[in-house]
Amino acid sequence: MSPESLQAFVLAAELGSFSAAARRMGKAQSAVSAAIANLEIDCGLQLFDRSGRSPVLTKAGREMLPHARGILLGHREFEAKAASMAEGVEDSLCLAVEQGLNLAPLWAALRGFAEAFPHVALEILPAGPNETAKLLKEGRADLGLMTEQESYPGGFQFRGVGHTVVVPVCGRAHPLAGQGALAHRDLRAHRQLVLQSRSQEAEWLIGEAHSASVWCAGNPDVIVALLLQGLGWAELPLPAVKAHLESGALVRLHYGFQQSDALAGVDVVWTSQRVLGQAGQWLQQHLLKLPQEAWRC
Incomplete structure (x- = not known):
């Protein structure tokens, strides 16, 4: 089951047609139809009901859709991790921090960052409530600190570090x-x-x-x-x-x-699509290790 066939399946389900999925993927509709048909053969399930004007997910298709999304996310994370391991030290890095959070826990991590990467330009970007995820999605920030959300967009990773x-x-x-x-x-x-x-x-x-x-x-x-x-x-x-x-x-x-x-809750957030180099990975790991009780002050 190739990532391309899974992507065709997910896009067709989300966009409501094979042609829309083909446009998003930059491929011919016949290629997308064939990819989905081959996926159905591989898994032994009919994923779409094609009897109407537009393809509709079958019961099996609805049940398999979240699994396909999970596999694609894992594939993107694998690619991003491999790219980050091969990446050198960035020239610059942006950390979005929601206004109103306690900054005291950051000082030790930032002093260590300054010593480890003296030539990396670091931007601390103040963010409004619930805007940190948007800055990450737009590529404006590499990492973020924010109050927790009930849910994050697809492709986002987060870990609670305190309250x-x-x-x-x-x-x-x-x-x-x-x-x-x-x-x-x-x-x-x-x-x-x-x-x-x-x-x-x-x-x-x-x-x-x-x-x-x-x-x-x-x-x-x-x-x-x-x-x-x-x-x-x-x-x-x-x-x-x-x-x-x-x-x-x-x-x-x-x-x-x-x-x-x-x-x-206070979350450290990042996206699986954003490749972090050595400096970004260092900062990410040290943010995740900050003591939870420090955020309450």
Whole structure:
């Protein structure tokens, strides 16, 4: 079963026709039809019902589709790994880091990187909530650090490396600051400031909106500025507000319906299609080895 026949099968299933799959692969439709027919012979299953105007996946085809995707992903990962092992040291590398995350765990890794690869230009690219994956997909970044998503696009790899604490806060003069344990009705009575991605494909960074009145911003610093002006309350990663809490400019709120801190996972992400050279592999491995408890501060 060749990767080309599996690719033809997957594309035909996703695009809804053999001709569309052929255009995507840059081949004649007859070649794609033959590749799928040969795949059906090899596996002894009819993958498509061809009786209608357009081919439709059979029950066997639907069951085999995720396996075909997995094989193709493994094939791409094999090629990428082989290419990265043969690759030399990159001239430059880009690490996308979601704003609001604790950067302290990075310092030791970056000092080691500077010593190991003194001639590699490193760009630290600030990213909005849920935008790191988009930067990787577009080839703008080589590696990323971000709060976890429920799912990632195909071809993405990720590994959880820790958790960041998410805290509800407001300005010290805000009406909620003088209250004790808050109920949902207390939160609904005041404007909520929500950290949101600029990407139309992304959802809220953290949880759901508790208030009927919501203002959004794509940068935690903007949310903090609004909080300091008394324009609402927000749930933000602790590193983004820690200094303001310590100075007393912001006040931490307490939920009566929640007995422990809310946590958001922190993931290191990369794509199987992006070839990492020696410098990228070094940085990736050291990011994955960072102690999990360090991200909570």
